[in-house]
Amino acid sequence: xxxxxxxxxxxxxxxxxxxxxxxxxxxxxxxxxxxxxxxxxxxxxxxxxxxxxxxxxxxxxxxxxxxxxxxxxxxxxxxxxxxxxxxxxxxxxxxxxxxxxxxxxxxxxxxxxxxxxxxxxxxxxxxxxxxxxxxxxxxxxxxxxxxxxxxxxxxxxxxxxxxxxxxxxxxxxxxxxxxxxxxxxxxxxxxxxxxxxxxxxxxxxxxxxxxxxxxxxxxxxxxxxxxxxxxxxxxxxxxxxxxxxxxxxxxxxxxxxxxxxxxxxxxxxxxxxxxxxxxxxxxxxxxxxxxxxxxxxxxxxxxxxxxxxxxxxxxxxxxxxxxxxxxxxxxxxxxxxxxxxxxxxxxxxxxxxxxxxxxxxx
Amino acid sequence: xxxxxxxxxxxxxxxxxxxxxxxxxxxxxxxxxxxxxxxxxxxxxxxxxxxxxxxxxxxxxxxxxxxxxxxxxxxxxxxxxxxxxxxxxxxxxxxxxxxxxxxxxxxxxxxxxxxxxxxxxxxxxxxxxxxxxxxxxxxxxxxxxxxxxxxxxxxxxxxxxxxxxxxxxxxxxxxxxxxxxxxxxxxxxxxxxxxxxxxxxxxxxxxxxxxxxxxxxxxxxxxxxxxxxxxxxxxxxxxxxxxxxxxxxxxxxxxxxxxxxxxxxxxxxxxxxxxxxxxxxxxxxxxxxxxxxxxxxxxxxxxxxxxxxxxxxxxxxxxxxxxxxxxxxxxxxxxxxxxxxxxxxxxxxxxxxxxxxxxxxxxxxxxxxxxxxxxxxx
Numbered sequence: 001x002x003x004x005x006x007x008x009x010x011x012x013x014x015x016x017x018x019x020x021x022x023x024x025x026x027x028x029x030x031x032x033x034x035x036x037x038x039x040x041x042x043x044x045x046x047x048x049x050x051x052x053x054x055x056x057x058x059x060x061x062x063x064x065x066x067x068x069x070x071x072x073x074x075x076x077x078x079x080x081x082x083x084x085x086x087x088x089x090x091x092x093x094x095x096x097x098x099x100x101x102x103x104x105x106x107x108x109x110x111x112x113x114x115x116x117x118x119x120x121x122x123x124x125x126x127x128x129x130x131x132x133x134x135x136x137x138x139x140x141x142x143x144x145x146x147x148x149x150x151x152x153x154x155x156x157x158x159x160x161x162x163x164x165x166x167x168x169x170x171x172x173x174x175x176x177x178x179x180x181x182x183x184x185x186x187x188x189x190x191x192x193x194x195x196x197x198x199x200x201x202x203x204x205x206x207x208x209x210x211x212x213x214x215x216x217x218x219x220x221x222x223x224x225x226x227x228x229x230x231x232x233x234x235x236x237x238x239x240x241x242x243x244x245x246x247x248x249x250x251x252x253x254x255x256x257x258x259x260x261x262x263x264x265x266x267x268x269x270x271x272x273x274x275x276x277x278x279x280x281x282x283x284x285x286x287x288x289x290x291x292x293x294x295x296x297x298x299x300x301x302x303x304x305x306x307x308x309x310x311x312x313x314x315x316x317x318x319x320x321x322x323x324x325x326x327x328x329x330x331x332x333x334x335x336x337x338x339x340x341x342x343x344x345x346x347x348x349x350x351x352x353x354x355x356x357x358x359x360x361x362x
Numbered sequence: 363x364x365x366x367x368x369x370x371x372x373x374x375x376x377x378x379x380x381x382x383x384x385x386x387x388x389x390x391x392x393x394x395x396x397x398x399x400x401x402x403x404x405x406x407x408x409x410x411x412x413x414x415x416x417x418x419x420x421x422x423x424x425x426x427x428x429x430x431x432x433x434x435x436x437x438x439x440x441x442x443x444x445x446x447x448x449x450x451x452x453x454x455x456x457x458x459x460x461x462x463x464x465x466x467x468x469x470x471x472x473x474x475x476x477x478x479x480x481x482x483x484x485x486x487x488x489x490x491x492x493x494x495x496x497x498x499x500x501x502x503x504x505x506x507x508x509x510x511x512x513x514x515x516x517x518x519x520x521x522x523x524x525x526x527x528x529x530x531x532x533x534x535x536x537x538x539x540x541x542x543x544x545x546x547x548x549x550x551x552x553x554x555x556x557x558x559x560x561x562x563x564x565x566x567x568x569x570x571x572x573x574x575x576x577x578x579x580x581x582x583x584x585x586x587x588x589x590x591x592x593x594x595x596x597x598x599x600x601x602x603x604x605x606x607x608x609x610x611x612x613x614x615x616x617x618x619x620x621x622x623x624x625x626x627x628x629x630x631x632x633x634x635x636x637x638x639x640x641x642x643x644x645x646x647x648x649x650x651x652x653x654x655x656x657x658x659x660x661x662x663x664x665x666x667x668x669x670x671x672x673x674x675x676x677x678x679x680x681x682x683x684x685x686x687x688x689x690x691x692x693x694x695x696x697x698x699x700x701x702x703x704x705x706x707x708x709x710x711x712x713x714x715x716x717x718x719x720x721x722x723x724x725x726x727x728x729x730x731x732x733x734x735x736x737x738x739x740x
Contacts, residue, residue, distance in 0.1 A: 069466070188544055280456060327445070329420070
């Protein structure tokens with residue numbers, strides 16, 4: 001006979017959030033997570049006939065081993081950091097904005113208009129305008145689901161997700177229609193930006209890295225010390241409390257989503273003008289989704305976002321490097337990334353949540 | 363708070379490390395006496411040679427990238443290069459990740475770098491300017507900087523015309539499906555060449571053309587083929603990167619014309635033939651010239667006489683008389699008597715697309731935006 005039996009109708013287990021875990025334990029668990037991830041990944045690499053230590057070393061070398069590879073890694077970090085900050089702003093408010101991908105694209109489109117058609121403006125004026133319109137466009141695009149959420153309590157997850165596809169197809173339309181490069185002999189692409197419309201490259205990486213570096217402390221201070229940041233936290237905890245305290249919940253939601261979308265839009269402008277130097281339909285290329293994992297792993301903490309983004313970029317850049325150096329197929333490199341991520345995320349989950357098995361009589 | 367500032371400091375340390383590492387190391391200076399603009403390229407010792415290539419797809423996609431990879435493998439073998447002397451990067455998008463991949467190849471020490479997708483063109487052009495001592499060779503575009511950046515492609519339309527003969531003789535419903543990636547000159551001229559081949563043996567057949575808006579999407583390629591099969595097509599031809607349209611045809615018990623490589627083993631009951639690429643010659647030749655130091659920035663456009671393009675062996679699924687008809691046309695082509703785009707040709711709106719007595723040159727073909735008279739665009 002079973003010793004414990006569930007009470008009828010109750011689920012087998014429930015998941016409970018752990019409010020505050022001790023820093024020592026958190027640290028140990030995270031170190032273990034990385035070790036477990038590398039071990040499991042190493043097992044996979046051994047199966048492929050490689051020495052895991054050599055591969056891991058090569059991944060690091062491929063992403064930080066030289067000036068050129070470091071520049072390539074930083075280029076991956078820039079949109080990731082800015083998007084993860086955008087996600088953090090919204091998530092802090094428990095507004096599940098999974099649409100930074102689309103907001104980024106819309107920002108890039110707006111900026112590209114000026115790059116393509118106002119390319120003869122003075123450089124500083126042109127770049128500032130591009131940055132400004134990208135923030136506004138991304139912000140407004142973020143405002144749409146916020147308005148519907150505030151006004152009609154619609155599901156923002158679905159709305160922001162679907163908005164991504166609208167933005168993506170808008171680029172494809174422009175690429176094949178009105179903005180098609182006449183110099184490309186019918187091949188569907190948008191023209192390269194003129195030199196004037198490209199970001200300068202301090203230290204060999206486009207200017208966006210300075211913006212990303214500035215955005216981190218700004219968002220940190222905004223969330224931590226400003227009145228608006230406090231309002232975000234209260235709305236996130238409980239909308240009723242916020243209303244009772246005299247805050248206008250719709251106003252906070254819309255304002256925050258404008259900021260979140262605006263940041264993502266700016267990332268789009270930086271990517272188009274700095275990295276791609278044209279507008280492509282891969283301008284966001286999944287960054288908006290990766291940013292969600294980054295923000296979650298960073299616990300919505302802007303400083304941690306920067307660190308986690310670097311780790312992600314290491315995985316991506318290093319993954320590309322080992323692929324060509326060791327004849328590991330692109331799919332196998334992706335599997336390796338997946339294994340490592342899976343372990344890190346799983347450990348992080350058990351750090352933050354506790355699973356309680358329901359027993360009879362408890 | 364304490365914990366957070368710790369992260370912040372760590373991040374700043376990391377970043378400042380980057381900043382300073384960026385300052386300390388000078389950029390590698392080009393080797394003395396190797397200014398390609400004035401003196402051409404220096405010979406490279408075979409054991410020092412590194413060849414790089416960036417692929418839009420997977421080397422195992424059994425399509426476009428696979429055909430290039432087969433060429434690279436054959437080049438490697440015939441020149442006796444070591445495994446680690448050929449560096450390949452798969453699934454490279456046509457955006458800044460292309461530049462990152464090119465830089466990785468530069469850093470790995472490649473003296474010559476190939477790229478197999480149209481959208482790499484402008485990135486390769488810019489990188490060629492930045493690294494004048496490295497040779498960049500781009501497939502399917504048109505640019506050439508006269509120093510270290512050239513272009514290579516081939517007359518696949520000739521082979522497409524021949525495959526059209528096989529399809530035109532085989533069809534019974536007189537409806538032939540054509541799954542294309544985009545409505546751009548490359549795809550449209552290919553479809554037209556195929557359609558003209560069909561018309562040369564079967565004036566009653568129509569070609570139903572549909573576009574998928576992607577080069578590589580196995581599921582979408584298959585469903586596009588199925589939509590054409592539903593309209594009564596009994597042959598599926600294609601301009602995509604995978605074998606899925608062929609497999610769709612086989613599942614319906616009808617026939618198919620492949621592309622890129624011989625797809626007979628992927629759809630044995632359906633396969634008739636396929637216009638195929640063989641890049642071995644170009645890659646071997648180019649890399650040999652890099653070793654000898656005799657490479658020159660000349661665009662290459664191969665044809666059937668070179669062996670760059672061909673028709674894969676006809677299978678036993680083809681109609682009777684196909685072999686003779688194909689051979690007759692091929693002989694005429696190699697002899698220069700048969701040109702695919704020789705007028706008069708009408709487009710599918712009834713206008714004269716090519717006047718009688720005219721033959722389109724490559725420039726016209728590369729900007730072709732009209733469909734031949736027997737194509738119905740879906």
